[in-house]
Every structure is written in structure tokens, then in C-alpha cells.
Amino acid sequence: MSGTPEEIKPEQVIPGQVPRKVRVVIVDDHAIFRSGLKADLDSRIDVVGEAGTVEQAIAVIAEVQPEVVLLDVHLPGGLGGGGREVISASSALRGSTSFLALSVSDAAEDVVAVIRAGARGYVTKTISGPEISDAVIRVADGDAVFSPRLAGFVLDAFGTSPAEIADDELDRLSARELEVMRLIARGYSYKEVAKELFISIKTVETHVSAVLRKLQLSSRHELTKWAAERRLL
Template identity: 70%
Template sequence: MSTPAPVRRVVIVDDHAIFRAGLRAELAGCVDVVAEAPDVESAAAVIRQQVPDVVLLDVHLPGGTGGGGAEVVKLCRDLLEEVKFLAISVSDQAEDVVSVIRAGARGYVTKTISAAELVEAVESVASGDAVFSPRLAGFVLDAFGTSGVVEDVRDEELDRLSAREVEVMRLIARGYTYREIASDLFISIKTVETHVSKVLRKLQLSSRHELTRWAEQRRIV
């Protein structure tokens, strides 16, 4: 007998209470809606508190610095290994899709989606797949290139690093010691330390462990 799929824990983030209530009712029995939030600050707080499997996220939200759904994802970027974000919006504008996907969301669907399709999308995103409404898929590829979403996120953030810093970052993520990196790149250990400090600062990370996770999430190790 096959093991049934786990019931996914979901947080709904939308500034319209009626939509949140309707979505909760539509998803009842299929997912476990553990919390709701109407704005950027409360969304980030409840996501950190609940650490759900999936966040259903509107892209236009009040609060924060005006970044909407993308800002919520960025505020929770250290949780992306555990928490997957699926944008759900009335908007099908390219700039909305691009901003939230660049921030780290795993998919984007419009609010015309059926309840059954949404449950399937939640499961797909929770399992690590990317999900887009059919009419969005074409311009998502146009915006991010044929190499895919992960590649574009990688490029955007790697642009902050020099060529040498990228080399050092890759070796750190592969588990090399500072001494091994120095030997491999023919530089001093002190120089390695300097490069690592700059990489962590530019990527807004605080430790070697976070850097390794950052690189693994983007498949650039």
C-alpha cells in the first residue's frame, strides 16, 4: 500500500479578508491552513513563527517598504530551503511575476485558478517544482531566458561579486578550507578571508553555512 501524500501546511497572505476566507474554505480538507496575514510585516512574522510548507502570497501588499509580496520573500530568504512561496494574484503583468520570482518564489498563478489546480500547485511547489499559470509561462521564459528561473536569480546576485569572489564562493560552498582555497588559487589565507568577508557582506549572509545553503539552493556549487 502506497503512503498517502502529506497534508501541506499553508499560510495565506493577502490584504483582502474576503479572499483569504474564500481560499481557506476552498482548500479545506486538502491542505492545513495554519495562519493568515494581510500585510508585509505580519506575513514575515507569521511565516517565521509557523514555518509552513507553502506560502500562498499576493504580490500587492501594504506595509514594509512598498515591496509587496517580493519583500515578504526577501525578508524570509533564510527560510527558502524549508518554506516555498507560490504567488497568487489577479495581476499577470511581467514586472510582478519577475520581481517575486527573482526574490525567491517558486511559482506564480493567477486567481482564476481552480481549487483543484491550486491544491496541485501547492503540492508541486512543496515538492520543489516550479509552477506557473499557462499564459504566464511564455513570458517567464522570455524574462528569465531559456536557462530558467534559477539561473537568472543566480546571475542577478552573482553580478555583485567579482570573478575572484565567485571562485572563492564556489570553493567555500564545496567545503574547502581556507588553506586549501589559498593553495588552489595561489593566494594567501589572509586574502581568502578578505574575499569571504566581502562575499558574505555583498550577499547579506552571516556565515559559511548560510553561504553554502545559498549556493546549493541555486545549484551553483
């Protein structure tokens, strides 16, 4: 597209960050998509491995031990579990390797399943090159990456009213977390969210990570029911 230079906002280099390259493995069953993605990722990222099936992915990840795995939700092979299966099988590397889910699927059950398996974020495959690079860096720094759509799923699953103090902490979002999720769903970047709410980017990241943890750990009745309903599509 011709009119999109405004969209491109490379992450400003955070002072104190060592100019190292993030080691990444790309897992996707389409070779064309893998090579396209590799070309899109900028110079801060070093692609050290690729895989096209569940088995290959598990082997490659165990061998090169990357910092970030870009993982397609739908993958052939294995027991049919796709990206979720890769994450579970690589649980030994939980501390050092983070997973960022990539999908063309809009279906909530795919997204939520892979997040609950342990992925640190979810982005759609239509994401632009600089955005995906930012997302990879963010995940490598231990933060969570939410697309507007994932934020929408979260709001849908947890409800849009803030938590009472008496509620189980895991089952509802706090008022601040709701605000952050709403802004992300509205298409705001973390920086814009921070500006809108007069908080630091670091605080935004803390809130997003908290939401991710709730999404992963909550046994909230509505959440499971919601996921089950969506599976009935």
C-alpha cells in the first residue's frame, strides 16, 4: 500500500538495552510464509531455525534453544495439537524460551487454547514487518503481546465490568486492566495506551502481563464455558 508510512513505528531503542540480536525460530507449515516473514523481520532479529511440522519444531527448538519461537497455531504432524502441542513438549525450556503465536485464524478457541498452553502473545499473520519485529523484541523481554482481537476475546471472556475486591483475583480484571485491554482493542499501541492513561509503558506492560497470567491460569467458570461454546461453531 502506498499510504501507510504512518503505520510504521519502529520501537525506540530503550536506553541501557544491549544491542544484541534476538535469536528466533520460525515454525509454520508454509515455506512461502516462512521466507516472507524472515525477510520482514528487521536487523534486531536473527532467525536461527525453521520448522514446518510439530516434530520438526520440537526437535529444532530443543537443539538451538532460541529466545523466541514464532509459532503458527495450526501445524501438521504430532498428535494433531498444532502449536499447543509444541509448547507443551518444550516445557523444559519454559524459563528461557518464549512463544509468540501467529495465526490466520480468527477463531477464539484456537487463540485462547494456545495462550493457555503458555504462549506469551498472539498476533495475526496480516501484521506488518516492523510490528512483528517489535512484538518479537517485546516477548524476548518477557512481556506479553496482545493484538486488538485478542484483547477483544479477553474482554468477551472476562466481562467488561471491573472486579470487586471480594472476587477471586484470577477471575476478573481490575478496572485498570480493563482500561488497558479496551484501549488495545481500540487499536492503540502500548505507547499510546501509556500516554492516554498517563502511566509509563512499563506499567502498561505489567498490566498486560497480569491479564495474560489471568487468561492462562483462571479456572473461571465463564471462561471455560465461553471457550467450550466457541468450540461448538
